[in-house]
Amino acid sequence: MILLGIIFFEFIVLRLLGLHFDSIGSLVSFFVLYLLLEIPLSLLANAIPKALKSVDIIPSSKGLFSFLLDAGLTLAIIILLDTLMVNMKIEWQGAIIFSMLIGYMNWKLKKNDEEPPLIHIEEFKAIEKIQFK
Numbered sequence: 001m002i003l004l005g006i007i008f009f010e011f012i013v014l015r016l017l018g019l020h021f022d023s024i025g026s027l028v029s030f031f032v033l034y035l036l037l038e039i040p041l042s043l044l045a046n047a048i049p050k051a052l053k054s055v056d057i058i059p060s061s062k063g064l065f066s067f068l069l070d071a072g073l074t075l076a077i078i079i080l081l082d083t084l085m086v087n088m089k090i091e092w093q094g095a096i097i098f099s100m101l102i103g104y105m106n107w108k109l110k111k112n113d114e115e116p117p118l119i120h121i122e123e124f125k126a127i128e129k130i131q132f133k
Contacts, residue, residue, distance in 0.1 A: 007031055017094030026087040033081055041073045050116045062110045071103025
């Protein structure tokens with residue numbers, strides 16, 4: 001039910017930002033493909049900043065890098081689907097605004113997440129010992 005609410009919200013935002021489609025079938029196909037691509041890429045977009053924070057490459061897993069990664073992956077998905085699907089079209093300005101909105105929402109949702117432990121501190125070594133026993 002929550003997934004349907006999210007899809008409906010995304011549809012309204014995309015429609016306001018210039019999504020054009022030929023039929024309801026093409027719209028459903030767009031959202032199914034979007035979700036199939038977005039779920040694994042979202043997992044990747046969440047893991048990369050945490051891994052980089054753990055090895056102390058970036059100062060925070062919830063900062064600008066995380067926002068840009070989320071927004072960039074969303075934009076890449078929309079551009080890919082726009083290119084491959086001939087029966088739907090979204091304006092490039094709308095795709096950029098939509099990806100920034102999704103990146104911002106994900107950034108806000110991550111604000112309360114805990115930072116991962118750094119690789120060189122005792123907490124990380126304790127986790128490593130537990131996992132490899």
